[in-house]
Amino acid sequence: MEFLNVMALFVEVVKARSFTRAAETLGIPNSTLSRRISELEKAIGLRLLHRTTRKIEPTEAGQLYFERCKRIVDEARLAHEQRGEMLARLSGLLRASLPPPPPDFAIFYMAPLIAEFAQIYPGISLEFDLSPQQADLISDPVDVVIRMGEPPNSNLIARKLASLRCGLYASPRYLEASGEPAYPSELINHECLRLRGAGANRWTLSNGPDNEQVDVGGRFELNSVAMLRRLAWLDLGVALLPEGIAAQDIAGGKLRKVLPQWQASPEAVYALTETRLLPAKTQRFIEFLRDKLECA
The missing domain is CATH 3.40.190.10 (Periplasmic binding protein-like II)
Structure with missing residues (x-):
């Protein structure tokens, strides 16, 4: 158990790249932490850390030791947390x-x-x-x-949470004034509210079997979905929005679905x-x- 505790201290030092930050995280004196790591190096006969006045870096042996120690410490911590009522009463x-x-x-x-x-x-x-x-x-x-x-x-673990469906929306008054497109190609004749970034001026739409890329334009390009939604409320054009965001506006009559048989590429959400x-x-x-x- 004592050896496992020292391994856990070593893992925190490498993660923080600093004895001071690691000591603050662990709630122990800096001098105690430094002494314990020195004792660990002596015990295993390897220099694990390059120490400078500005930062700490693992040696080649230290990096390999860190990767193994981290797996062991993570498994031990998980086993400890799952004892007793931890799974029954999350805290x-x-x-x-x-x-x-x-x-x-x-x-x-x-x-x-x-x-x-x-x-x-x-x-x-x-x-x-x-x-x-x-x-x-x-x-x-x-x-x-x-x-x-x-x-x-990367080396991170990615878990996909969702693919958010996206569609085209405009206010009833905008559609009354500008007409409602019947085909994606007609969007070129409309004021399109575009989200800044790659693909801002070319939207990819799908109706199931068919995919179509359409060039779009307009006076408004910005980096906020909330602002796009607001401008669509104010009758300024057609916006590409996630369906979950537009659902309340549809129910309240502020927005109407445009080209309802067509959807844009879904937006993926991940937990890392x-x-x-x-x-x-x-x-x-x-x-x-x-x-x-x-x-x-």
Whole structure:
């Protein structure tokens, strides 16, 4: 058990790249942590860390040792958390990184789900980060990262939560004034409210068997789905929106579906974690989001 404890200390130092930050995370004196790691190096006969005044870096042997220690420590921590009532009564602090600003997905989709999750599991405290920097699951205090779009190739574990269906929407007054397109190709004659990024001026639409790419244009291009929705309310054009966001506007008469037989490419949502060995609270949060978002 003592050796496992020292391995856990070593893992935290490598993750933090700093004795000071690791000591703060662990709640022990910096001098004690440094001494324990030195004792570990002597015990196994290997130098594990390059120490400088600015940062800590693992040696080649230290990196290999870290990767093995981390798996062992993760498995031991998971086994400990799953003892007794941990699975029956979930508790603890869950830290999640949500899609960064513009926070449209977090506001429209995540906020109601977070409220429901918090009500079901009152023992779990929740901490969310919406900063624009990509969270680092190795060094940042984050349990899970939620992101839109296909994840980049990496060593992270990606779990697909949903594919959000997207369609075309406009206000009734806009369609009365400008006419309603009968075919995707007619969108070139309309004011199209476009989300900034790749594919902003060319939309790919599908009606099942057929796919069609259409060139679109207009005066408005921006980086916020919330603003696109608002401009569509104000009769300024046709917007490409996730169906879950537009559903309330359809029911309230603010928007109407355009080309209802056609859909845009769905938007994928993923949960990213550092390991497959997840605490019960993190695993349940991911499962909850997947169950709810699949119905969105």
